[in-house]
Amino acid sequence: MSSTQFNKGPSYGLSAEVKNWLLSKYDPQKEAELRTWIEGLTGLSIGPDFEKGLKDGTILCTLMNKLQPGSVPKINRSMQNWHQLENLSNFIKAMVSYGMNPVDLFEANDLFESGNMTQVQVSLLALAGKAKTKGLQSWGDIVLHRDPHQGALLHEIM
Secondary structure, three states: OOOOOOOOOOOOHHHHHHHHHHHHOOOHHHHHHHHHHHHHHHOOOOOOOHHHHHHOOHHHHHHHHHHOOOOOOOOOOOOOHHHHHHHHHHHHHHHHHOOOOHHHOOOHHHHHOOOOHHHHHHHHHHHHHHHHHOOOOOHHHEEEEEOOOOOOEEEEEO
């Protein structure tokens, strides 16, 4: 439990059991795949902590604008909590307009307050799947190869 969470005490009983069950469903391999897909598509670095890197919503809003240009017209760069929550809300609204199934969506506090990172992961995987059905890039289409001239590792989105 981090000190950034507000209006929330520790979980006990059934709440603690549910939270632990949700945490056990989180897949680090899928996180790595999502990181590769998001960073490859946006050109932005999430950083070492996936959750913290996405928490302010700027990378997610940029992702939606790559998938559906103009779907998030204003991205707040402020570090104020309400601006970050507004970014997350705008991202979620953009996912709906992109055609995402409402049951696949996460709520802003799932990410902002570390409420349910498993649902965040499920939502982002569903978004990647939706993008693929629309003929756009998916994490499975990112191929790593070496540049024969410079020996650098490159990624290519097919």
